[in-house]
Amino acid sequence: MQGNGASATSKNQSSMKIPHVLTIAGSDSGAGAGIQADLKACAARGVYCSTVITAVTAQNTVGVQGVNIVPEDFVAAQLKSVLSDMQVDVVKTGMLPSTDIVKVLQQSLKEFPVRALVVDPVMVSTSGDVLAGPSIVSGFRDNLLPMADIITPNIKEASALLDGMQLASVSDMRSAAKLLHCLGPRNVLVKGGDLPDPSDAVDIFFDGENFHELRSSRIKTRNTHGTGCSLASCIAAELAKGSPMLSAIKVAKRFIETALDYSKDIVIGNGPQGPFDHLLKLKSTSRKSCRQEAFDPSDLFLYAVTDPGMNKKWGRSITDAVKAAIEGGATIVQLREKDADTGDFLEAAKACTEICHLHGVPLLINDRVDVALACDADGIHIGQSDMPVRVARVILGPEKIIGVSCKTPTQAHQAWIDGADYIGCGGVYPTNTKANNLTVGLDGLKTVCLASKLPVVAIGGIGISNASDVMKIGVPNLKGVAVVSALFDRECVLTETKKLHAVLTEANCPNFSWV
Ligand SMILES: Nc1ncnc2c1ncn2[C@@H]1O[C@H](COP(=O)(O)OP(=O)(O)O)[C@@H](O)[C@H]1O
Ligand SMILES: Cc1ncc(COP(=O)(O)O)c(N)n1
Ligand SMILES: [Mg+2]
Known part of the structure; x- marks a missing residue:
């Protein structure tokens, strides 16, 4: 037509x-x-x-x-x-x-x-x-x-x-x-x-x-x-x-x-084929059931985290960076704009939310609960010294995704108690994007994954050369890798994202590919 x-x-x-x-x-x-x-x-x-x-x-x-x-x-x-x-x-x-x-x-x-x-x-x-x-x-x-x-x-x-x-x-x-x-x-x-x-x-x-x-x-x-x-x-x-x-x-x-x-458990009528609830409100027995879009742990597969310095260095806008990452196969995006002015950050966040939602990719904001609310992002990612998860949950309500950075089993346990949806564990390898960051290594990652009741995304110094080693630690709740430099400190974000996607797909399921 x-x-x-x-x-x-x-x-x-x-x-x-x-x-x-x-x-x-x-x-x-x-x-x-x-x-x-x-x-x-x-x-x-x-x-x-x-x-x-x-x-x-x-x-x-x-x-x-x-x-x-x-x-x-x-x-x-x-x-x-x-x-x-x-x-x-x-x-x-x-x-x-x-x-x-x-x-x-x-x-x-x-x-x-x-x-x-x-x-x-x-x-x-x-x-x-x-x-x-x-x-x-x-x-x-x-x-x-x-x-x-x-x-x-x-x-x-x-x-x-x-x-x-x-x-x-x-x-x-x-x-x-x-x-x-x-x-x-x-x-x-x-x-x-x-x-x-x-x-x-x-x-x-x-x-x-x-x-x-x-x-x-x-x-x-x-x-x-x-x-x-x-x-x-x-x-x-x-x-x-x-x-x-x-x-x-x-x-x-x-x-x-x-x-x-x-709606799987709702009962309407006595026949073999019942209706379901499009507005996801009927079954309200748990916090998660109120969500408009349930958090899907498989979204952590290829987690792109933006960095303002890198985008500036390569002369691209944050929206272009996000578009390219999504086109290359990023399954979730986090905006991490530590030093941006709030007004500028909010404008960029609104534009990125629109791009992500057009493609069915969740968008998270690092640290800034206010910006996440103002741009109606899907959630936030917070560190151990940011706003506590419990407080963020009260402000954001039950529908938003909350991720927390954790280095230890104790922190992972606390994140679960406090109502987080996933944890980010790292730095797995040394990295330039976080100064003085303690590296946990593959062993530390494995320990946290085994202890965590929440899905885990690995972060820190991960790229095309080592992503498959990370995924191969073989703990089922490790759902993917989060990357900054490997996508954004490169000339072509699209190409790098595609390459990483291929590496992760191969590591996850050798000889098998689908959309
Ligand atoms: N039990 C189910 N769980 C998840 N998705 C389902 C289920 N049943 C059907 N679907 C999906 O719902 C959509 C409608 O599919 P289908 O039932 O085949 O069509 P129709 O209702 O026209 O017979 C498809 O995307 C299908 O994959
Ligand atoms: C008026 C009308 N339109 C379409 C369908 C098919 O829906 P379904 O395959 O789920 O029975 C239906 N049962 N009734
Ligand atoms: Mg059907």
Whole structure:
């Protein structure tokens, strides 16, 4: 799809444009899937969502008891009302119960182009009830797929779109993604929620050139009703914010995983497939369960820590440094601007927060709780002589990440008691970035890791030449390395980050690579 979507000519148009997703889908009376899931997913991702309803279903956790299709001229009327007036960025489709409705949508999009079209080719509900008959396949193929920026079929839908091709493995999903791409969409995501893999939920993304295997842990829960609708809405929401496609998909997948994890024990309804909680508030039995985005220890894998002196030396801005590190594969970023003026630091921190969030990478601020709050960073990293963790937790609330530098098992234990999320242990090797810093060595690191109940990131003098030695101490809660000079005291941050990422991937899992 192409076009500007918004004409933005209205006089009372304010200067603040809110990202806007229009969903065209069916209503689910149980509010687990369909329009209701789309509204909640967009709300959770901070995006406005308008709704064109194609059918009203009588539905609960047991199944679909009835479907009442909205006449296509009234679907057309709803589309016109919204698209002609409300500056839609992205359209996301769900249940389209007839080919006439598909054609109405195609016509409306020709008249009112939008920036992107996300097609979730809904056909059968998780409960096995038919939401769009087999005749819809030709409607999708002929009218919608060629216009789509991305399609997100599950295994059954991919099979139906490919004349019954059987999909029983990740390798079949790859073949299907390639064949589906030939039908015209720019990108294809084949979702593997229904694949019989007990440990991972694997989706295959194909952009016409490259495959990406996207894995998350498979959450053990009955509350998976609406995951497909929510994933597609979340992708649409991220695209509406301006994210590139792959980043949008990664953020969406992580959102589903986190939301399922938070909602895994909630009980709504008596049927086999319950709804989950998009806003992560229902299950509030522990501090961590209130989090918008749970801290994921695997984010510590390649931890980039900025240094003002180095950026100055190489003549780059902090934002350029952060962008390059993320592009190279950094999985978390910490801004460590010890001597900056608060005003300048805050401006830089706001810009970096925006960049990091666009790519689904958490941003932490070193030491400055005030700056972290003001720029809405994901959290802070503090040293032993900075503000105590307990005080920082009270100020920051339960949702922010707190990391603490620790050199000893006693400090690591205290960090856990005080409510930190991870510890940074070092200096592992001598370093210039911290004067008079006591080096703990690989043995000291191992001792702290073995004693720590929290995940650990190693820091201090680590780079391409020794990162693999560090990871090979082989303690499971050592999740990654934090680096300053090895990325930022170099001419090309992007190249160095990529190299380090490759070294860490190899050390972590030899002969295996994925996104
Ligand atoms: N139990 C689970 N744990 C984690 N992710 C899941 C789980 N079930 C499904 N997903 C993910 O949710 C998304 C929707 O997938 P899927 O259930 O296959 O689609 P649909 O709801 O359209 O049938 C995919 O990203 C999939 O990997
Ligand atoms: C109105 C409507 N739209 C979509 C779905 C698919 O969702 P799921 O595959 O999770 O049942 C549904 N059950 N109802
Ligand atoms: Mg599902």
